[in-house]
Amino acid sequence: MPISPNQGSTGGGTAVTITGTNLTGTTAVLFGTKPATGVTNVSPTQVTAVSPSGSGAVGVTVTAPGGTSNPIPFFYVGAPFKSGLNVSSGPTAGGNTVVISGTGLSTATGVSFGANTATPTVLSDSQISVVVPAGAAAGPVGVSVTTAGGSNNGLSYTYIDVPTITAVTPASGPTSGGTAVTITGTNLTSTSQVTFDSVPAPFSVIDATTVSAVTPAGTVGAVDVGLSNPAGTATDVGAFTYVAGPGI
Template structure:
């Protein structure tokens, strides 16, 4: 007697259908020792709402003619979210987010606020999901699996595109080492700063400031590009490498 689905949350509530023959007028459906609520019944099927439980239990259907052979039903605990990385992404979406935890193997969806997307399950302890397009702001990240739902302890921040209004000083030595103060907006999630395509050591000081150490570079004028989880922006003007 097939049962579908054959797993559900320890808290109960799963809609389960058992199929077979001579099932009309079922008097009881048991999950272990607990009775399920019958919601529909025909000669070939019984639909029920699973009660709460734990582990693996025998499921049986009883009619006036007797009781069916047992079918196993597997209770799954709710998922647990341990980590989310990164914790921010652009308003246009497209960022690959890794969620780690426990009980993630049966994950069916991940919600970013009210926007629901389908994840890629890597293992019971990890899944990846591509962030959807969303208005800038802070949203809750919620994982839904067969065992229930889990909300990440950290929120996900949807970040608008950064801006750069200027930087100082405007020049530096080819050997590098000049500390450059970059100002703008939306800079707190900076992930990279380049000078003429060369990666610089940097630190995001606030949403309006990033400090970067100009890397070694040949003589000439180069563009400074700041990349954040909200996107990339080229600073106005150029930084000039010249001899001292």
Template sequence: MFLTPSDWNEDSMPISPNQGSSAGGTAVVITGTGLANATAVRFGLNPATITANTATQVDVVSPAGHGSVGVTVATPGGTSNALPFFYIEPPTKTSLSPSSGVTAGGNSVTITGTNLNTASAITFGANAGTITSANAGTVVATVPAGAAGTVPITLTTSGGSTNGLFYTYVAAPTVTDVDPAEGPTAGGTPVTIGGTGLTTTSQVTFDGAPASFSVLSDTELTAVTPAGTAGTADIVVTTTGGSDTLAAGFNYLAGPGI
């Protein structure tokens, strides 16, 4: 039975690297003695491509393969002992959570899939993210800043790269106006709030008190004011892209007293 890469002592092994993608194409250097005029290098039963050869070194490009195999060098003087090489299967991605966030980046996302433990790089569109943890089934990464819109995610491992998942950068909302702009302290006033980037609205508050709301479009939503105290109240609209405040946007009117 062959060993896994973690079991091998790379410092004493005359093969570097000792692992690579199952698709092949890994540049591998084999060192030793009596290697001149190498006629073949095999990874298991599969021949590699020899790119350079001296008496003490053979440079090859690995063929495709699977699992752990023995690497041998054949010369006119015979065939060497076998050195272990481990093929790493390509990654797959099955889900992304969350799949959207602020353009400023900085939030954490989790990617699930298979063969992810050797993840070394991740990009969101053209921008590099930061991998904070990785195991065979999960990668956690920090999203970089990006422009509003949807971008592909590419994840690179020792077994290759994979994409197929997409992340959406959502622009921060703006709140520009409210109509009507006043109502009783008891609440219950239907209002229309205008602005931009309102499609993903998740909360509307009046001085911190949540209001019921409905999104009409990216530039308009309706809400019903909660109860409040007499005076002006800040209106805060929160979306996937962040939040915006219309300072003193609504005026609560005290009822008459006798």
């Protein structure tokens, strides 16, 4: 006589279906010594019920006019505990993969990022991976994992828009580098790298629209200026020109 699902939250409330024979007129379903609620005799071979609260493994029995069945095992599962995300931010468009660590994750069926939910891949009881769904807008959202034991919140993930570059000032400097440059644009708060002709440059984030950087050494001519954040990269083609120094 199988039961499906055969596990549920320690807090109870799991709807289960029990199949067997001679179930007509079922009067009670017990989880261990606790009676289930919402017992419904669907057919002579099927009964549905809602589990009470409990812990560990218990035997589930069905009582009908002909007597009480043999017990079948049901396992109570605690709510998951999440300790962290390996990546805490990403593009508003979603699509990047995040690994969530914690305990009690082996029965995970869904991960919610704000109002949007994705189906995870269970790696172990302590890790799951999930492809982040698209976000409604840039900004932080709560992350919730749902398992057979219930749901648990407490983590945060930040959606980030792709940066843009509107201006690079000044637009030229010596090939020796060392020019202090102001880059203006949008979505610059989480800037992770600035490059001149693909060479990384030291930088400081001023605010959401301004980043300051110092040019590295380069060769004569116009070069592309790149700016990256966890959502992507903006490139201003030929935005800075390296100029040769005077010779005598």
